[in-house]
Amino acid sequence: MAITKAMQFNKKQIRMAEFAKALAHPARIAILEILAVSDMCICGDITEQLPLAQSTVSQHLKVLKSAGIITGNIDGVKTCYCLDNESIDELRSMMGSLLNKLGESSSYC
Amino acid sequence: MAITKAMQFNKKQIRMAEFAKALAHPARIAILEILAVSDMCICGDITEQLPLAQSTVSQHLKVLKSAGIITGNIDGVKTCYCLDNESIDELRSMMGSLLNKLGESSSYC
DNA sequence: GTCTTTTATCGTTAATTTACGATGTATAAG
């Protein structure tokens, strides 16, 4: 197929969208907040804090894990979830530079 | 009004997820960047800069507009799109406080 | 008036997401 349009999406745009997609559900925001306020990694008891079935929460955790935002370590019969600080730094950096760009805009309607 | 599961998430979480959802596609990130680098509101010529059909770009613009991130003003036969600085400030503030929370976490795995 | 341009919306298809209950799996407890 012929290339009719010059531009493809670049890696930053794709990664940024991936991050945003991982954050694009209230349940996943809630999960991150739960992990954040906890002093330690949370083994279980995330489901009890959410209005969702266990399998659904597990799915949301998988989405966050796939995006690299959290890690999950099996510890005996439980799995301990934890924020991935490195990825969160990456997110902070990318989001920061995007918002900077948008903030510098002097245009108005 | 029926009580739904979604009602158990708070408004900030829902709004944050809504913002994130609007950013959750490379095309929409690209559109925001195009609007940001332009000195003025862009009337048209967004489609030419993206590898997508005109109707698809129009859909993406609608998503960004619905989330409040951009505005669209009809100007004769054209429509001028522009970043909505107020909403972007709101996004910056919400994203900032979320990332702050996540960054303060001392847990590790 | 008609024609052209610009953009939104319609109609449709394919893919993805969200949700749940049921089931599988691995470990700990007894």
Add this chain to the structure above:
DNA sequence: CTTATACATCGTAAATTAACGATAAAAGAC
């Protein structure tokens, strides 16, 4: 070994998203 616990995965249904071409609508050009 058997049972219980914790979590992942499967199967599935409903809703949403993304993509496109076709069409509609609105305004300027002629």
